[in-house]
C-alpha cells in the first residue's frame with residue numbers, strides 16, 4: 001500500500017476517533033472521566049512527569065526492550081527477515097507494564113491511593129499489582145472465574161504482590177465480565193479510586209492515554225531498526241485483543257509507508273462461531289464505554305468470544321483500531337488456536353524463546369506474511385509477552401497441535 | 403412526552419408524589435411479565451419504566467443483572483419490549499418509559515426505534531450509558547418530539563453540569579440517589595434531600611429519585627423532597643424470590659400498593 005495522505009486518527013475533544021470512541025458511561029462516572037481527561041493532559045505535559053515515567057521505564061522495567069533478528073526462524077521460513085520486538089523481556093513479562101506504570105504514576109500525581117483493574121490473561125492484573133506495590137497503593141483485580149482457572153500462576157503472582165483478586169462469576173466469567181464488574185465497582189468507589197484499564201478500550205480518555213503510554217514500543221522499534229539496518233521495516237505485525245500492544249507498535253509508524261497487520265484470534269475457527277474476530281466479523285456497537293466494533297447478535301446483545309489465549313478472548317476492540325480498519329490503514333487478519341499453537345512451538349524450537357499465546361497469533365501471521373515476501377524485506381513483529389503463564393494450558397492440550 | 407408532564411401535574415394537584423416502577427421487561431417471560439406489570443398498574447403505579455434487558459449491564463447490581471439474564475433467556479429483545487408496550491398501552495394511559503443501555507437501540511436503528519416506540523405508545527426513553535456529550539447522535543435521528551429523553555444526574559454531578567443536563571432534559575430529571583450501581587444498600591436520606599434541592603434550584607421539571615430505595619418508609623422519606631420515587635431492584639427481588647409461585651401477582655400487588663400509599 002502506498003500512502004498518500006497524512007494519517008490523523010485523533011481523537012477529537014470528546015474522544016472520538018472518527019465515528020468511534022467517545023464516552024458512553026453512567027452519569028456517576030462522567031465527572032471522574034472528565035477529571036481524568038483534564039488531569040491526563042495537564043500532568044503528562046509536565047516535563048517532571050515525563051522524566052519520572054521514562055526513568056521508571058528504563059530502570060524498573062528494563063527498557064528499551066531489544067529488537068532481535070530471528071535469524072534461524074527467518075531462514076527456515078525462507079522469506080522476509082523477521083525482527084522480534086521483545087516486550088516479553090519487560091518486567092512482569094509483557095507490554096502491559098508500560099501502561100500500568102504510566103497510569104499508576106498519573107494516579108499518584110492525582111493523589112489517588114487505591115487502584116482497581118480488570119484482567120483476562122492476568123498479565124494486566126500482574127502489571128497493575130506490581131505498580132500498586134511499587135507506589136504503595138491498595139489494589140483490587142477483577143478476573144473472570146474462567147480465567148482464574150486457566151491462568152492460575154498469574155493469580156498466585158498477584159496475590160504475592162498483595163493485590164486482592166476478585167473472581168467474577170457473572171455473564172461468561174471472562175475478560176468482558178471482569179471489565180463489567182470493575183466498572184460497577186468503580187461506580188461505587190469513584191471518589192477515591194483510580195481505574196487502570198488495561199487496553200486501548202473503554203471510555204475516553206483511556207484509549208488515547210493507553211496508546212500514548214504504549215507508543216514507546218513503536219518509538220523504540222523505529223530507532224532500533226534504523227540503527228540495525230539503516231531503514232524502516234516493510235511490515236509490522238501485532239496481535240489484537242483490546243489492541244494496546246498493536247497500537248503501541250503501529251502508532252509511531254502511521255505516517256510511514258509501511259504495511260501494518262493486526263491479528264485477531266479465530267479461536268476454533270470463524271465457521272464454528274467460536275472466535276474473537278471482532279474487527280473481521282463484528283459490527284459497530286457500544287461496549288464498555290466506547291463505540292467500536294463488537295461481537296453482537298442482531299438484537300444488540302454482546303456475544304461470547306472464544307480463544308485459547310485469554311488475553312485475546314474479548315468481544316470488543318479499541319476504537320482507534322476500528323477507525324484504522326475503516327481507513328484501510330491497517331489490515332486485520334485472524335489466526336486460529338491451532339495455527340497459534342504451532343507458531344508457539346516454532347519460536348521455542350528455532351529461537352529458544354517461549355512466547356505468550358497472544359503473541360503466538362502475531363507470530364503465526366508473521367510466518368505467512370514472511371513466506372510471501374522477498375528475502376530483502378523486513379517484518380517487525382511485536383512479541384507482546386512471554387509464555388510462562390500459558391505452560392499449563394499448552395501442556396493440557398497435549399502435543400497434537402505441534 | 404406531554405403525558406409525563408400531565409401525570410406529574412395531576413399528582414401535584416392531588417397532593418401526591420409519583421411512584422415510578424422499574425421492571426425488567428420479559429422477566430421471567432413475556433406473558434408472566436405482562437401479568438405482573440398489569441397488577442402493578444392496578445395497584446397504583448404512576449409511571450412505568452420498562453427495562454430492556456442487556457447482556458452487559460455495567461450500571462446494575464446483581465438483582466437487576468439476574469433479572470436481565472432471565473429475560474434474555476426467555477427470548478426477550480427490544481422488539482418484544484416494544485410489543486409489550488403496545489399491549490400495555492391498550493390497558494393504561496400512565497406514562498411508559500423504555501429504560502435501556504444504548505447498544506440495543508443502535509442495533510435496532512435509531513430512527514426505526516423512534517417510530518416504533520412512539521407508535522407503541524411509549525412516552526420516553528432513558529439510556530443509562532448515554533451522557534449529554536453523546537446524545538446528539540440519537541436525538542438528531544428522531545423525526546419528531548414524541549419521545550422524552552429522560553436525563554440522569556448523580557451525586558457526583560457538579561452543579562454547572564446539572565445546569566447543562568437540565569437544559570436538555572424533558573419529562574423528568576432522574577436523580578441517582580447514591581454513588582453506586584442499582585440495588586446497592588445504604589440510603590443517605592439527608593444527602594438525597596440536599597441533592598434534590600440542588601436540582602430543584604436549577605430546574606422546574608419534576609425530579610425523581612432512584613437506586614436503592616426499597617421500603618414504604620424509604621419512599622415516604624424521599625418523597626418528602628422529591629416529586630417521584632423510582633423503585634426497581636426491590637420489585638425484582640420479590641419477583642426473583644417468588645418465580646413460579648401462585649401468589650407472586652398478589653404479592654406484587656400488595657407491595658406496590660404499600661409503596662404507592664407511602665407517596666400520598
Ligand SMILES: Cc1ncc(COP(=O)(O)O)c(C=O)c1O
Nearest residue numbers: 123241242243244245311358385
Ligand atoms: C502478552 C499479551 N499480549 C497481548 C494481549 C492482548 O492485549 P492488547 O491487544 O491490548 O495488547 C495480552 C492481554 O492480556 C497479553 O497478555
